[in-house]
Amino acid sequence: MASFFHKNKSVPIPMEFINKYMISANATYVKVYLYGLAKCYEEDADISNAAIADALDILETDVSKAWRYWKKVGLVQSMGKGVLVFGDIPSEDEAPKNIKPTPETEGGSVQIAEKQKGTSMKDIARALDINPRIKETVTMAEQLLKKTLSQREVTSLYSFMQDYAMSQEMVSVLLEYCVTIDKTSFSYIEKVADGWREQGVNTLEEATKILNRVIKEGRMQKKCKKMFGLDRELSQTELNYIAKWVSELSMTEPMIRTAYEKTVANTGKISMPYMNTILKSWHEKGIKTVSQIAEKESSSGQKGKNRTATYQLDDMAAIERKLRLQKQKS
Secondary structure (H helix, E strand, C coil), rough: EEEEEECCCCCCCCCHHHHHHHHHHCCCHHHHHHHHHHHCCCCEEEECHHHHHHHHHCHHHHHHHHHHHHHHHCCCCEECCEEECCCCCCCCCCCCCCCCCCHHHHHHHHHHHHHHHHHCCHHHHHHHHHHHHHHHHHHHHHHHHHCCCCCCHHHHHHHHHHCCCCCHHHHHHHHHHHCCHHHHHHHHHHHHHHHHHCCCCCCHHHHHHHHHHHHHHHHHHHHHHHHHHCCCCHHHHHHHHHHHHHHHCCCHHHHHHHHHHEEEEEEECCCCHHHHHHHHHHHHHCCCCCCHHHHHHHHHCCCHHHHHHHHHHHHHHHHHHHHHHHHCCC
């Protein structure tokens, strides 16, 4: 049981909270904070975390994490015996210098501890009951990964949706991405999710672009293996070259095949650095199709012939002048 009261009885929510703390915090934590703040103005301000969880339709463990978060950033103080005090919002100068009120900072100390301790089956069951989207996400994940998820894996999925604010669709793209690159352990999936968050990939559109790029590169890798006649796995250097050709230079299979044929004709072997030089040159010249390659080479060849013909005419004129001078002297 927790008792709430407001230290300074101020009714409005300070702009500092809205502009700084609210926009940086997990949405669930904001709900818990505002709900608790509202309870400060009721005559009976005693309310349990379980009651808050029921009122907000969230897990009780999320309520506990929310209070720990707000205490960590300095907006709520614990006075002992379950009493929480909502104080003034600290100004930028007064805010603790070593604490940045973001989900990432909170996750460093609280979320990790919660993950290690594990969410109980009771919490998981309640989450599945109160949020059908979570149950649908678990079913979708099991179909993509072709296995029954463990409690820990279900907890991770819940964390993606709750702590990372991922939609069901974005979780689906995350899992498809990992399946595409053949990395389906949840420890790896969690690393990808962390990486996306650090890179600011927080929309379905951005995640889908990453997935589509990886799919295109994967398809070209298979085509290149067949093209080169390789029965081994491609090295990381080779994979990097192919990724560059597809994603950076926007080269199609016919263009890569033409570069490969020219490389073998000129060097007598497969040489990806040599191929890369050819493809990079075409990209810089704006050549995007095989027909454009032929046109450019034909044009270059004709210019070379014209230059040769001009040199020959110049030579003949010089000879004639020399003969005329000799006749004049004689």
